[in-house]
Amino acid sequence: MSRCNPVNPTLNGSTTRWQSGASSSASSPRGEAWSLATADAGAYLPILKTYAASNADYVPDAPNGETSMADANIWGVQGYRYSGATPFELTVSVTLDSQFSPAVAGAGYNHSFFAVSLFDVEGYAFDYNQNAASGSTCPILRTATGPGCASLPAIFARDQKFLYDTGSVTTTVSYLLNPGQAFYVGAYLDANVCCGGVVDSSHTLTMRFNDATMLDSFAVTMVPEPGQWALMLSGLALLAVVSRRRGSR
Structure with a gap:
């Protein structure tokens, strides 16, 4: 069978950050990709968007079987403190809406994916340095330590979902907060x-609290200290991939 395997990421994008958001874009003969994060002041949660397109007509410099792959990813973390006087069960609802063309249902390398996590403020610092291997995404993407994630803060609630064809998917995560408790939401x-x-995921990943009236937002602990909103773009990567054909024996 033929399949695409990513090799040699090409980080050739540009990134811009401002007080309430961040954006990044990249392009090459293999394809194009971009990401955007903006702060939703009404919901106290970031809105995340991504888009990736690969060039079916890409011709490599040498006849080595290369094809094209494009990938865009983005993540954000924000801090909150519950100011209520009694315990409260917080729920975060997350919806992803994406469009795929052409229709490629079931092709695992063509996908849109999101993860959401509620986790402890202790033992976590957000690092803007893409090359620091600081593990900023670890409590969002993982629930246990492993390679690249030597330590994790306590994970209160977490879920993830994939889309492989045009449509939408929703999940909710919940956690019982105690008065005065501080926590992070990461997506x-x-x-x-x-x-x-x-894969067009610019139709937005949206997040909503069931009730934010007793939540006070605060800046995430960072390395180094940037602005008010901890909105982080990973490097947009355009990947060259190898198409390998295997024959049965």
């Missing part, structure tokens, strides 16, 4: 595409 969004396809 991660990825769009990955290969072989001439397009």
